[in-house]
Amino acid sequence: MGLKVPRLLVEFILLGPEDDRRQLQDSPILGDVWVEFARQPQKRLEVLITPHREQAAAETANALNKLVPGGREEKDRTNIAYLQGIVAARLTFDELIRFVLPMTFWWSESRIADAMKDYLTNADTLFGELIETRREAENWLGDGSLAAVQDFETRRRFSVLTALLLWAAGQPENSEIERRTPKDQARAVVDAMRGKERAIVEALTNLFPEGLPPRLDMPFVWTVSLNRRATPALSRSVPAVKADAARTLFTVNCSQIVWAVIDSGVDARHYAFRGTTKDAKTGTVTSRVKRSFDFTNIREIVTLDNLDPERRDKRLATLLNKKLKKPPSTAKADEYLRLLAEGANEGRSTSWQLVEPFVELDTDDILNRPKTNHGTHVAGILAASRKGAEEANKAVPDASVRLEVPDWADGMCPDINIYDFRVLAPSLKETEFAIMATLQFIRYVNDRYSFMTIHGANLSLSIPHDVRNFACGRTPVCNECERLVNSGVVVVAAAGNRGYQNFETAEGVFEGYAAFSVTDPGNADGVITVGATHRFWPHTYGVSFFSSRGPTGDGRLKPDLVAPGERIRAPLPGNTWGDLDGTSMAAPHVSGAAAMLMARYSELVGQPRRIKDILCQSATDLGREKSFQGNGMLDVLRAFQSI
Template identity: 35%
Template sequence: MARGPQPARPRRKSEGNIQENLVKTRIGGDLSSFMKGKTDPPKGIGKAKHFDVIIEFNRDFPGGGTAARQLLFEAFLLYLNRIGATDESNNLWRFGMSPPLGMPAVSEDSKLDLSQMFSNGSRIAAKSLWTDSYAFATLTREAIDRLSSWTMPQKDDDKNKGETKSGSKNKKTPLVYKIWCDHEIKRCVYESVRTIKCDAAHASFAASGKGVVWAVADTGIDGTHPHFKTLRTLDLPDGLFHRDFTADNPDPTVASAAALIDSAGHGTHVAGIIAGRTSVLDEPKTDAVKKICVKSEVRNENGTKSTVKDTHDGVITGMAPHCKLLSLKVLANEKQGKLSNLLAAIGYVQRSNDYGRNIKIHGINLSLGYPFDPVWFAAGQSPLCVEVDRLVRSGVCVVVAAGNAGYGTVTQFSGAPERASHSGTIMDPGNAALAITVGSTHRDMPHTYGVSYFSSKGPTADGRMKPDLVAPGERIISCALYNGAKSGEVPFREDTGTSMATPHVSGAIAAFLSVRREFLGQPERVKEIFIGAATDLKRRPEFQGAGLLDLMRTLQAV
């Protein structure tokens, strides 16, 4: 018997959510969720009227994305002039803002119309000028809505006819491609140097990092620490400067000095794993150093922790002791930093390298990131991941932390909580396809203890295998802040996380490139070689990737 028309099936709530997530819009899913109150906003936003955003411009705009960005800048300057606030206007000009070639003719009325979206509290950060595709701004909900729908005004004759002179339909050109939320990013070695065979590589191949420059995007590097004085680790080749992106410093000298101040200690610890040397007895000795003190934590019988201070009489060295380090300060302290700071820092590396035409910075270490949500953007397609992949294609090795979200709490069927390993927890920018994403293993017994329980596990949300490698990340000893250290005493401390595993790989690659210089500027080939030479720890690939980093085998493989 034939069936009559069936009533429409009510759409379930989950189906509606999926459909909404896939709707094309110029407001990113992350920002939209915060604006609608569906997701807890980044710390500091609360229910404020303004949102920190990353504006990605439309490359199809007349004159390209740089012209679109310039138009927004000029509209913002009109707003500042209208309200009589000249400080920020002068600050933008001091950074050297100038109209790009191919800038279309836009009427003053149109610029004035665009400037109307700005209001009290609106801001465009001068660090935007370090990138070519983005602007970093603070805007109201109304301004975000208006900017997302603003299109290039059409000529009157075309507008009236509805067609161009060629007869094709007249298409309005939007100013922006997407507006994203400016996320908060978070920070995600004398025994571990043997674990990855860096000591053997130093002795057998003289793989010490000479002639290689590695950037560290972090909380800054303590420029007063003696570990970086022995081999003049922070003295950069001509044309390169340290840079602080946590504040708009148009004066290069001020910005450079600020990058060598670290109030948190995370960046200093990471930097000490990559490069530098501290020695009391063996040459080359560290000047004015009489004692190396190492602080570590021990667990007492009653479950409490206490700090133990030991003296070390030998040498503490980075994986590539002679490598030069470039400090890019993107985190103001241990817990605070904007994604826009990191995007600006990546833009700075691109410009320093003349976009791959003259590579001066050979690699960058990113021991930081933020949790990935597939509702916001596809895995590996966030603005940060896109810029990381672009940097790799320009000839720079990018080494990133997988994250520390590999273990947590799940709810049983009965409702009781239970602790368990979590798969699919790789953080951004670890989801970037071309980056070398690093998980953590034990400091000196990786075959016995395997992958660290906290190390984020793959695969990515779109099915790619990550992490790529694992390296020591548990109780790693490196530089502590030098502030307040006693005369002749150099402080070191333990720290744990994939943040500590990542610089092991950065240092090993710097050491490799110093003796296999034909691979400079070929980061994808370098990644392939290191993955192929890794040691299998007999753990699942979503835990260990290709396995444990092995510098000696990598050098012997080529």
């Protein structure tokens, strides 16, 4: 693992001491990348590379693929892949500095390249700055003195920290410091630096044995960020938002509406999702989960690594091991991967028709039942129907083995159709790239048929936003959500469950409510962002304690509204039911409301911003702060009456 460098020391070197620090750093390597490489200096990290505005993602990916050697073993592969506007790669820290940094606009425009050249030809310069930085850190960590701290120039900050992390990767692990306070962790690393300054300097100067690469007239890279992880953020909740009354009074039929549930997977075999039509071949009742796609392995499908026949062959065994709906033969699968890689190498956009056979699952196969509850529960709040279980029970004379049919079993839209998109794997994985691929695939599906096949998307997901990396609402996943909204698709996202947090200070740990805690993709402007409230007494209890608070970091009103999110009963995999909590449960209530509006008023199809406006303006004021409740609690009946 190498010597772990604590975040406190990283921020001291990169930004300055706490009492006299810059708020932003200048390098294209964003703060979360620095911190994660400091925590795991030997590891390959999943990063997202934003191309320079004058370069296509394909050109950037191909340029990087030609430069970075990677390795033959799976653990050493760079796995470079791209989508519209973004490139993903698995890189070590030295690869990031050697190959990616010289491709950046910052390198070509700033004086950092000249400074690095100076360090390579005169290591004593960097040696002196490293000694000075260590002394300043010792003073600050000792008595907190700032007297000795000089102005930190960008090139000094960058070069000293780069040298430290390169050196740390080759040192023994120091996991025992994690049990210490943040300042004690920093002191331990500073102590380890003493007397090793020359070795630290050489870790950087030896990185370019043949000298620095020439500056590019046309840089490829704008920024480098982490490929972030997303986490999952019916009882009487449907009557609470008056959806049952709206269905009755306005005769709403959602059978022509299709909603994407982007989550951990939906159990299509659950009786709550049974439809009313029978399969012409088998005679069995079909599921309203019309299609299911697994995007958790999208990188393995679109990576430029597949130009290598040997690597393709190894990947095929994994990709074809799933229960696919229309599995291609091994020869065809190899051809598809080769064509995808060759297309990427030639700078063409992703051929989704070649991706589709690798990601579409057989919804009838029990082996495709999701391993976790979250996605099925979310889909059930939106689409559960008691009719499926009731029909099945008629054929079972023994009451003891009949299916459970709880009261209020109908979801928001008991006749809506679902597209299941799986982006959350049972194990922790970097998922932002997979989410973006899914959003682009939805646009492809709608464009392919020249009409709105998928009307909306529910993202009960939470990705914390680091304010020093991107402007709020301008992260890669937020930008992709905006593109989907602009294409005419309603996008509903959970606000996140970070409204009440633990905070660690020098005086210890304390708990409290957290403003500005809305997570991505809920920070995207065009998305309908949903907080949580109580399912029975929303006026009494107001906004749930865990529900993320607004406003956004750049001052916009979020969440947009709230809906029930506490102890919500809905289907779980395996024909069972259960209660879950969170803004993840609140979001599908709003997805259902949006679907009902489109089902009743077809002119609203393809008008996501108009639908958002209707739902927000008709919400019921709970008497709480706007930054807590947004425009208020979802009121479906009032939304219908307002049109």
